[in-house]
Amino acid sequence: MAVDTQGGPVVGVPARRRAPWWRRGRGGTVANRETHPRTFLVPAFVVLGLFFFTPTIYNFVYAFTDWSSFKSEINPVGFSNFASLIGSGTLLSALRITLVYAVLVAVFQNLFGLLLALLLERDTRVNRLSRVMFFIPVVMSALAVGYIFQALLKPTGAFNQLLSVFTTEPVTIAWLGSTTWTIVVVALIHSWKWMGLSMLIYLAGLKTISEDVLEAARLDGASAWQTFRSIRFPLLAPAVTFNVATALLGSMNGFDIVQATTGGGPARSTELLNIFIYRTFGQGLFAQATTMSLVLFVAVALLAFPVVRTLRKREEVL
Amino acid sequence: MSTQAVAGPMSSSPERPRESWGGGRHGVWSRLQPAAALLSVLLLIGLPLWLVVITSAKPQAEALNPSLDLPTEWQLWENYSQVFTQGRVTSAFLGSLLIMIPAVFGVLLLGSMASWVLARRSSRGNAVLYALAISGIVLPPAVVTVVLLLRQLGLAGTAIGMICVYMGIYMSTVIFFVTGFIRTIPVELEEAARVDGAGPVKIFGRIILPLLAPVLSTATILICLYVWNDVFYAFFVIGGRVDTLPLNLFQVASAGLYLNNWHLIFAYVVLMSLPLLVVFMVAQRRIISGVTSGAVK
Numbered sequence: 001m002a003v004d005t006q007g008g009p010v011v012g013v014p015a016r017r018r019a020p021w022w023r024r025g026r027g028g029t030v031a032n033r034e035t036h037p038r039t040f041l042v043p044a045f046v047v048l049g050l051f052f053f054t055p056t057i058y059n060f061v062y063a064f065t066d067w068s069s070f071k072s073e074i075n076p077v078g079f080s081n082f083a084s085l086i087g088s089g090t091l092l093s094a095l096r097i098t099l100v101y102a103v104l105v106a107v108f109q110n111l112f113g114l115l116l117a118l119l120l121e122r123d124t125r126v127n128r129l130s131r132v133m134f135f136i137p138v139v140m141s142a143l144a145v146g147y148i149f150q151a152l153l154k155p156t157g158a159f160n161q162l163l164s165v166f167t168t169e170p171v172t173i174a175w176l177g178s179t180t181w182t183i184v185v186v187a188l189i190h191s192w193k194w195m196g197l198s199m200l201i202y203l204a205g206l207k208t209i210s211e212d213v214l215e216a217a218r219l220d221g222a223s224a225w226q227t228f229r230s231i232r233f234p235l236l237a238p239a240v241t242f243n244v245a246t247a248l249l250g251s252m253n254g255f256d257i258v259q260a261t262t263g264g265g266p267a268r269s270t271e272l273l274n275i276f277i278y279r280t281f282g283q284g285l286f287a288q289a290t291t292m293s294l295v296l297f298v299a300v301a302l303l304a305f306p307v308v309r310t311l312r313k314r315e316e317v318l
Numbered sequence: 319m320s321t322q323a324v325a326g327p328m329s330s331s332p333e334r335p336r337e338s339w340g341g342g343r344h345g346v347w348s349r350l351q352p353a354a355a356l357l358s359v360l361l362l363i364g365l366p367l368w369l370v371v372i373t374s375a376k377p378q379a380e381a382l383n384p385s386l387d388l389p390t391e392w393q394l395w396e397n398y399s400q401v402f403t404q405g406r407v408t409s410a411f412l413g414s415l416l417i418m419i420p421a422v423f424g425v426l427l428l429g430s431m432a433s434w435v436l437a438r439r440s441s442r443g444n445a446v447l448y449a450l451a452i453s454g455i456v457l458p459p460a461v462v463t464v465v466l467l468l469r470q471l472g473l474a475g476t477a478i479g480m481i482c483v484y485m486g487i488y489m490s491t492v493i494f495f496v497t498g499f500i501r502t503i504p505v506e507l508e509e510a511a512r513v514d515g516a517g518p519v520k521i522f523g524r525i526i527l528p529l530l531a532p533v534l535s536t537a538t539i540l541i542c543l544y545v546w547n548d549v550f551y552a553f554f555v556i557g558g559r560v561d562t563l564p565l566n567l568f569q570v571a572s573a574g575l576y577l578n579n580w581h582l583i584f585a586y587v588v589l590m591s592l593p594l595l596v597v598f599m600v601a602q603r604r605i606i607s608g609v610t611s612g613a614v615k
Contacts, residue, residue, distance in 0.1 A: 044432035051486030058463035204610035
């Protein structure tokens with residue numbers, strides 16, 4: 001980096017150093033054809049094209065048909081799938097629930113991950129053990145995690161049992177029974193499963209911060225909080241980018257945990273797009289499921305590029 | 319890192335200048351921190367895992383309302399053997415392996431081959447191909463229409479169909495990781511071999527592929543984790559026609575009759591998680607460093 005900016009105006013030195021690279025890169029296509037043949041690309045692109053891009057293109061076709069398990073022929077129907085899904089309010093509510101879920105997961109997972117990383121930052125034996133323990137949920141199946149929390153959060157479950165001990169009166173809150181708050185609870189469960197991964201990435205980010213910078217802040221009399229706010233957190237930007245982007249986009253595609261805890265209920269208040277797709281597919285309404293799949297695709301595509309770009313830009317500024 | 323490691327054990331000695339900074343509060347924190355760490359592990363991780371293990375040893379009547387109490391009557395063996403037959407654990411385990419191993423092997427090999435060429439050529443067409451190849455990291459797979467495609471190909475409900483779908487889904491991840499890694503390998507290594515008369519296949523197999531070991535082991539871990547635990551794509555592609563561990567867990571848990579049979583569900587959860595947990599415990603240092611190496615640059 002430093003060499004690049006310094007060498008910019010002085011053409012001679014870097015040009016001579018770079019010259020063989022350029023020749024290889026641009027003029028060397030003939031040589032490239034022999035040394036790095038495109039045939040090596042073929043198998044991977046066949047798999048990608050057939051099993052990833054073709055179904056995606058199909059999405060744009062079959063969302064406009066009446067494809068279902070009830071009849072054999074498939075006819076084009078224009079926008080009627082969209083019209084009926086919008087008309088019944090399902091499309092907007094599933095989209096809204098998915099977005100709320102994704103944002104909540106991105107916030108909680110990063111908050112927990114960062115707190116754990118700060119708690120377990122020093123390289124002691126206890127901390128190394130704790131980090132391994134917090135990584136166990138990441139390794140476990142999300143479906144299993146969902147069942148564990150369904151049992152834990154039952155009105156007569158272990159969590160209320162524990163609360164009863166502390167409050168000395170019987171607690172019977174239905175944690176998964178509220179049409180307003182259950183979405184928050186399932187987002188917390190999702191964050192619990194993945195917080196170990198965020199923690200590791202924040203720990204790696206914290207390690208890249210040079211000890212000299214922190215020492216300088218210490219000598220200037222900065223408090224621990226000031227050091228964190230104005231030095232360590234800004235320097236964590238690459239870790240934040242990775243964590244927020246993966247949490248946001250990963251939970252847009254969420255299914256297992258919500259299916260295992262609430263199955264989309266109560267009153268479909270936690271029905272993510274993928275749960276809707278799974279349910280309507282099971283009912284044989286393939287075209288509706290495809291339409292929602294297309295909605296998810298467009299939503300993620302629209303969300304992904306601005307999210308990644310803004311986060312990257314934030315990194316550059318800092 | 320090294321300074322921290324040194325400072326750790328010595329933090330009790332008050333003579334160190336660093337310790338005097340921040341006054342006594344820092345000292346208090348370094349004494350409280352291990353307790354805080356252990357307490358958070360116990361509450362956040364220990365409690366849910368305790369519930370799983372203890373419930374899986376309870377008789378049915380006691381497990382209906384899963385509590386943190388010890389079972390009055392231990393029924394560990396009966397529960398596990400019952401769920402072993404009911405959940406067809408052996409065939410599910412083999413089914414999961416049968417799908418995971420070829421999918422991971424295939425996606426790593428084909429992905430690495432493509433990555434090598436994508437990393438080394440620098441034309442504009444190449445950049446477009448690379449962008450296409452990694453777009454699958456972000457974009458969600460079309461789960462419904464992939465079923466239609468597999469029917470047209472005659473692969474619906476088969477293990478081969480599932481393997482191909484997983485390869486399609488995770489190809490982008492592999493290409494992204496491996497291309498980035500190959501760009502850090504000097505071309506001179508290849509040129510030396512080329513002068514000796516080695517062709518592209520030989521250069522890739524003998525020189526590039528062995529150098530990819532670190533990045534491929536990271537990718538293996540990640541993709542194994544995803545494929546082993548996946549239930550969503552498996553629902554669509556194989557339905558109930560091939561047994562896999564997560565699919566059978568779903569069956570055990572949602573077979574109406576067993577809705578509240580927490581002792582069986584959790585016995586299955588233990589059986590299903592054990593292989594992955596054992597692998598994780600054995601290789602945890604490598605896994606943890608592998609997972610973090612790719613993320614922060």
